Structures are given as structure tokens and as C-alpha cells.
Amino acid sequence: MNSDFSIAVHSLVLLAHRTDHMATSEMIANNVCTNPARVRKVMSLLRNHGFVATKEGTGGGYMLDCTPETTHLGQIYTVVCAxxxxxxxxxxxxxxxxxxxxxxxxxxxxxxxxxxxxxxxxxxRWTIAEVLRQICLLHEGKSDGIPQFEKGVFEHGG
Incomplete structure (x- = not known):
């Protein structure tokens, strides 16, 4: 597995968090801490599989085109690095x-x-919305960084 999966998840979580659900490759790259060309490569895969859409021209960028509550990381993994x-x-x-x-x-x-x-x-077992929720909990000081699932949301084990 390479870092494309992390870039993809990070980018989708960022878009889900933004009120307009949109950002340029430069904005995403700055947040992900990588270069825009790398972001564009990963975002192209996500666009080709319907996770994001693009808006061309001034004020354009990548827009979230999936539902964070139902888009799970398994789908992203399959697209980016299966x-x-x-x-x-x-x-x-x-x-x-x-x-x-x-x-x-x-x-x-x-x-x-x-x-x-x-x-x-x-x-x-993880959705984009759940990753965002975990980040918010960590940011608010309500988490130690170890993911905590809501009771009954996920089954643990084999």
C-alpha cells in the first residue's frame, strides 16, 4: 500500500468538512502536506469512480460527489490501492x-x-463521516486518538 490511500481519505474528509464541499488541488495539497500534482493524480481516480466531481474555471475545483455517511473506506481502498x-x-x-x-x-x-x-x-467498517467524527472528537479533546466507535455501530472481531 502506498500513501495514495491516505491522500484520498484525507481529501474526501476535508471536502466533507468544508461547508461548500469544494476545494482546489492547491488547497487540498496544502492541507494534505503534499504537492498539487500528487493530489490531482489521486483526485482523478476518485473522480473517475464518482467520489468527486470537478468544476472548471475561476472558482472551480473538486467537489464532493458522494455521501460521507455511506461512503466507506473499503470503496476508497479498492479504487486507490487494491x-x-x-x-x-x-x-x-x-x-x-x-x-x-x-x-x-x-x-x-x-x-x-x-x-x-x-x-x-x-x-x-469506516465511513468518511466516521473518520471526520473521530477527527472532531480528537480536536475537541474528547479522544486520545484511538478510534472509538459508537456503541453498536460496528461489530468487532473476525
């Missing part, structure tokens, strides 16, 4: 005579696939 948990290279060689070297790739592929599924399920 499949990136597994490294591009894995040790071993199926043609190697050694039992370990010839089979480790298959086992690791399965483990990474399962881990990816669990991670996607975890992200589905």
Missing part, C-alpha cells in the same frame, strides 16, 4: 528442486490474498 499489499516479487522458484523454494510463492500468494480480503473488510 492488490498492492502483495509485493511485486516473491522469493522462490516453482522449478527449483527444493521443497521450500518451489512452493513458497504459492503459499505466500494465498496469504497475501487473504490478508488483502481482511484489510478490505476492515476498511468497510
Amino acid at each position: 492488490g498492492t499489499l502483495k509485493p511485486g516479487w516473491c522469493s522462490g522458484d516453482p522449478d527449483n528442486g527444493c521443497m521450500i523454494a518451489s512452493n513458497v510463492q504459492f503459499v505466500m500468494d494465498g496469504l497475501f490474498h487473504e490478508a488483502e480480503e481482511h484489510l478490505e473488510q476492515y476498511w468497510k
Whole structure:
């Protein structure tokens, strides 16, 4: 996973928080603490999947085009970085005579696939609105930074 997921979530939470639900790439980049080109790359993915819209020209920028209460981080993860948990290279060689070297790739592929599924399920427990709520609680001094779900909102565990 790379930082594009964090940029995407940060940007959507920022847009959800703004009263006009709109910001330029420069405004978003300043808030995310990265460069506008990086923001535009991520926002392009979000636009292509219906999370944001764009307004061209003077007074233009990115507008929130999804509902924060129903847009979950699993959707964002799938768009921005699904499949990136597994490294591009894995040790071993199926043609190697050694039992370990010839089979480790298959086992690791399965483990990474399962881990990816669990991670996607975890992200589905969070919405953009819930992330914003957690940030507000932290800002108000009502949180220690460890996410606290409202009672009954989410099930914990497997």
C-alpha cells in the first residue's frame, strides 16, 4: 500500500468538512502536506469512480460527489490501492528442486490474498463521516486518538 490511500481519505474528509464541499488541488495539497500534482493524480481516480466531481474555471475545483455517511473506506481502498499489499516479487522458484523454494510463492500468494480480503473488510467498517467524527472528537479533546466507535455501530472481531 502506498500513501495514495491516505491522500484520498484525507481529501474526501476535508471536502466533507468544508461547508461548500469544494476545494482546489492547491488547497487540498496544502492541507494534505503534499504537492498539487500528487493530489490531482489521486483526485482523478476518485473522480473517475464518482467520489468527486470537478468544476472548471475561476472558482472551480473538486467537489464532493458522494455521501460521507455511506461512503466507506473499503470503496476508497479498492479504487486507490487494491492488490498492492502483495509485493511485486516473491522469493522462490516453482522449478527449483527444493521443497521450500518451489512452493513458497504459492503459499505466500494465498496469504497475501487473504490478508488483502481482511484489510478490505476492515476498511468497510469506516465511513468518511466516521473518520471526520473521530477527527472532531480528537480536536475537541474528547479522544486520545484511538478510534472509538459508537456503541453498536460496528461489530468487532473476525
